Amino acid sequence: MSPGRRNHAGAAVVAVLALMLALVGCTGRAGGDAATVRIGVGGQPLLAYLPATLADRLGYYKDEGLDVRLEDLQAGSKALQALQGGSVDVVSGYYDHTIQMQAKGRELTSFVNMLRYPSVVLAVSPKASRPINSIADLQGAKVGVTAPGSSTDFFLKYLLVRSGLKADAASVAGIGGGSTAVAAMENGQVDAAVMVDPSFSLLTKRAGADKVRILSDTRNAEGVRDGFGVTTYPASVLYSSKKWLKDNEGTTRKLAKAMTRTLRWIEQHSVEEIADRMPEQYANGDRQVYVDAIAHAKSAYNPDGRVHEDGANEVLTVLSQFQPDVAEAKIELSKTYTNDYLP
Structure with missing residues (x-):
């Protein structure tokens, strides 16, 4: 080959390599793994999803070489819709959606369990339109939830x-799940509501604890035993599609490592220290209520990130009682969660 042709061939190789590097930089992928991850959160200020934000505030995502974009989607059902529509890669939502979606023929898999208790409270509005002293009294009542579904x-x-x-x-x-839920309960727009902290704690502070009747409280182990008969009930998790996990095994392991580091950090630090790390606006202008709410929630955070089989089975049992499609489907629980990515 002549010198001119060799130079031309060398220049072509350099150009191809430059193009490949540029494409890697634009897509955020190298070896099939995404460096940029979009996580849809089912209500970012809610304590159920605190670890997703705290991991970012502690710098643990960056420690793993990840550029994580947290998107507050205000409700778990909306975060699920975003995943299905392709606008997020991973959801910080509740585990039960993975079972619900398998019944519809769509495989979603949880790979980190952040919350081992549901940590939701069913309470009666201080301005309910009629006396409500038990769950049976909710017949015909208007009850608030974060979002239908x-x-x-x-x-x-x-x-x-x-x-x-x-x-x-x-x-x-x-x-x-935030200030709108508190307002709806304060103003009597609903007779009762299923609430998540810090909103529930803020309501009791503003209305008075004696004015807010609790019908069910799953923020601790005792409440979970009373409500479900088990000691663990996987609640908020990180989940994604089977395909995304397969295409991004390295990234998934890094996310799992960052999250388990965060869960251990929560276990080892005080509620005041946890509150100090979170965005100030999440306290809704009342830091003490926020600190108290974290104190109620702290035992629910799952330090090892694992889903346990008895807890997963209980979620399936619960869903089967009121969702015919789940009850009639042959659910393979082993496909709805995995502990394989945990460090």
């Missing part, structure tokens, strides 16, 4: 069925 909605339907009512015995209203 969300895990708070599932929880309400389970409690209604367990109390001998039909799953649709109460009318459901989507009230969000």
Whole structure:
């Protein structure tokens, strides 16, 4: 080959390599793994999803070489829709959606379990339109949930069925999980609501604890035993599609490592230290209420990130009681969660 041709061939190789590097930089992929990850959160200020934000605030995603983009989608059902539509890669949502979607023929898999108790509270509004002293009294009542089809909605339907009512015995209203939920309860827009902290703690502070009747509280082990008969019930998790996990095994392991580091950090630090790391606006102007809410939630965070089989089975049992498609489907629980990516 002549010198001119060799120079031309060398220049072509350099150009091809430059193009490949540029493409890797634009797509954020190298060896099939995404360096940029979009995580849809089912209500970022809610304590159920605190670890997703805290991992970012502690710098643990960056430690793993990941560029994580957290997107607050305000409800678990909306985060699920975003995953299905391709606008996020991973969801910080509740585990029960992985079972629900398998019944519809779509495989989603949880790979880190952040919350081992549901940590939701069914409470009566201080301005309810009528006396409500038990779950049975919710017949015909208007009950708030974060959004229809969300895990708070599932929880309400389970409690209604367990109390001998039909799953649709109460009318459901989507009230969000933050300040809108507090306002809906304060103003009597709903008779009761399934709430998540810090919103529930803020409501009790503003209305008075003696004015807010609790019908079910799953923020601790005792409440989970009373409600479900088990000691662990996988709640908020990180989940994604089977395809995304397969295409991004390295990234998934890095996310799992960052999250388990965060869960251990929560276990080893005080509620005040945890509050200090979180965005100030999440306290809704009342830091002490926020600190107290974290204190209620702290034992629910799952330090090892694992889903346990008995807990997964209980979630399936619960969903089967009010979702005919789940009850009739042959659910393979082993496909709805995995502990294989955990460090």
